[in-house]
Amino acid sequence: xxxxxxxxxxxxxxxxxTENKRVSTNAIAEQMETKASSVTDMIRKLSEKEYVSYxxxxxxxxxxxxxxxxxxxxxxxxxxEVFLVDKLDFSWDEVHEIAEQLEHIKSEKLIDSxxxxxxxxxxxxxxxxxxxxxxxxxxxxxxxxxxxxxxxTGICVGVKDSSAPFLKFLDKHGIALGDKxxxxxxxxxxxxLQININDKSILISHQIASNLYVRCD
Amino acid sequence: xxxxxxxxxxxxxxxxxTENKRVSTNAIAEQMETKASSVTDMIRKLSEKEYVSYxxxxxxxxxxxxxxxxxxxxxxxxxxEVFLVDKLDFSWDEVHEIAEQLEHIKSEKLIDSxxxxxxxxxxxxxxxxxxxxxxxxxxxxxxxxxxxxxxxTGICVGVKDSSAPFLKFLDKHGIALGDKxxxxxxxxxxxxLQININDKSILISHQIASNLYVRCD
DNA sequence: ATATATTTTTAGATTTGTCTAAAAATAAAG
DNA sequence: CTTTATTTTTAGACAAATCTAAAAATATAT
Numbered sequence: 001x002x003x004x005x006x007x008x009x010x011x012x013x014x015x016x017x018t019e020n021k022r023v024s025t026n027a028i029a030e031q032m033e034t035k036a037s038s039v040t041d042m043i044r045k046l047s048e049k050e051y052v053s054y055x056x057x058x059x060x061x062x063x064x065x066x067x068x069x070x071x072x073x074x075x076x077x078x079x080x081e082v083f084l085v086d087k088l089d090f091s092w093d094e095v096h097e098i099a100e101q102l103e104h105i106k107s108e109k110l111i112d113s114x115x116x117x118x119x120x121x122x123x124x125x126x127x128x129x130x131x132x133x134x135x136x137x138x139x140x141x142x143x144x145x146x147x148x149x150x151x152x153t154g155i156c157v158g159v160k161d162s163s164a165p166f167l168k169f170l171d172k173h174g175i176a177l178g179d180k181x182x183x184x185x186x187x188x189x190x191x192x193l194q195i196n197i198n199d200k201s202i203l204i205s206h207q208i209a210s211n212l213y214v215r216c217d
Numbered sequence: 218x219x220x221x222x223x224x225x226x227x228x229x230x231x232x233x234x235t236e237n238k239r240v241s242t243n244a245i246a247e248q249m250e251t252k253a254s255s256v257t258d259m260i261r262k263l264s265e266k267e268y269v270s271y272x273x274x275x276x277x278x279x280x281x282x283x284x285x286x287x288x289x290x291x292x293x294x295x296x297x298e299v300f301l302v303d304k305l306d307f308s309w310d311e312v313h314e315i316a317e318q319l320e321h322i323k324s325e326k327l328i329d330s331x332x333x334x335x336x337x338x339x340x341x342x343x344x345x346x347x348x349x350x351x352x353x354x355x356x357x358x359x360x361x362x363x364x365x366x367x368x369x370t371g372i373c374v375g376v377k378d379s380s381a382p383f384l385k386f387l388d389k390h391g392i393a394l395g396d397k398x399x400x401x402x403x404x405x406x407x408x409x410l411q412i413n414i415n416d417k418s419i420l421i422s423h424q425i426a427s428n429l430y431v432r433c434d
Numbered sequence: 435a436t437a438t439a440t441t442t443t444t445a446g447a448t449t450t451g452t453c454t455a456a457a458a459a460t461a462a463a464g
Numbered sequence: 465c466t467t468t469a470t471t472t473t474t475a476g477a478c479a480a481a482t483c484t485a486a487a488a489a490t491a492t493a494t
Contacts (some may be wrong), residue, residue: 025441041480042481056443057443088330253472255452259451262451
């Protein structure tokens with residue numbers, strides 16, 4: 001399987017082109033920053049190889065085989081992200097591009113060993129689940145902090161707004177990736193939240209809360 | 218710089234096509250398991266990009282720029298080999314193929330971090346020196362054990378014969394990669410060697426000695 | 435429902451890296 | 465110093481992945 005074929009499979013997967021949902025040619029073209037005509041060509045090839053089911057003008061969806069392939073690529077991508085953050089001290093927002101390259105390295109033993117070396121992590125640095133070797137996904141929803149219910153606890157796994165000012169704000173108030181956050185109170189008036197983080201209780205605005213992703217297992 | 222271009226540069230480097238020594242088209246073709254005509258084409262391109270100096274029918278040699286590039290690729294290759302052996306518990310004879318893929322990953326920060334993470338190693342698992350970031354090579358000769366002088370000490374860094382029987386022999390007699398070996402005596406009669414290894418003194422045949430590489434710093 | 439707009443596909447061209455087969459240059463041998 | 469053999473280069477073709485421009489199918493709007 002080609003580097004490029006893998007990229008297409010992954011794109012279709014991320015657009016949700018699985019379990020009977022069909023994905024349009026244009027959507028894939030946009031996702032991959034290429035032209036629709038190129039997409040049609042590649043889809044033809046993937047269809048012949050039975051990674052996708054394709055009907056002219058009706059879009060594509062992954063076959064079982066294609067989805068398995070997609071999950072294996074996603075697994076590699078996310079494991080490498082964990083490696084970069086946990087072992088090489090990259091910050092979670094600079095690993096994507098490199099993982100995009102590393103995910104194409106071909107060696108089953110390499111991925112198995114890497115997985116063990118990292119302690120078989122279940123989530124990547126952005127809080128997204130890592131598919132198991134057999135392709136199972138831990139189905140946990142990552143949600144915005146303002147959607148978390150009262151007295152529930154979540155782990156901070158990412159940001160929606162990744163602008164420098166926002167990241168600086170988080171840094172200043174001691175909110176970091178991996179921190180455990182409990183929602184103590186919700187103000188009806190302006191939607192601001194009283195939260196517990198690192199054994200301190202602080203008040204944060206709705207705008208902050210609606211840009212912070214947490215995972216509640 | 219393309220994946221393929223990098224492969225050619227590396228091949229020329231390994232054939233010694235540096236410092237005024239020219240390498241023949243056929244030699245490159247053989248090394249890369251491709252055809253001479255393909256080599257000519259690629260050499261043209263590399264010549265235009267000034268990575269090699271090329272005169273028709275006279276072979277090629279790397280320019281300063283090309284050599285720098287080659288050293289950077291070799292550096293990546295060998296650092297990844299160390300990673301695979303030291304961190305992922307690969308054995309030193311199964312890492313080459315994977316490192317061949319990993320050496321093409323593009324990220325300066327990645328290699329710098331990897332280097333630090335591994336403790337800035339000076340040699341790869343085969344005993345070959347790892348070029349520094351600026352392209353300097355520790356010039357130590359790796360030699361066969363039977364070429365080591367009396368009372369000199371070397372570190373076991375590889376084998377010439379990598380057949381299963383030989384590796385089994387080494388295992389059985391407790392000779393492993395990284396072991397310190399001192400040559401205590403040489404028998405004129407049959408060339409066998411009395412060596413000290415792991416605080417034990419043993420006698421090994423010339424045939425064994427002439428298939429074991431050591432590094433004497 | 436018919437005209438218009440959008441999406442998707444086709445047809446033909448391009449680039450990269452490769453190949454085969456034939457021609458040209460160099461090296462080796464008598 | 466010719467003739468033969470080897471090496472290297474050219475010429476032309478091919479597969480992969482892409483693009484542009486035009487045609488075909490589908491969707492939208494009045």
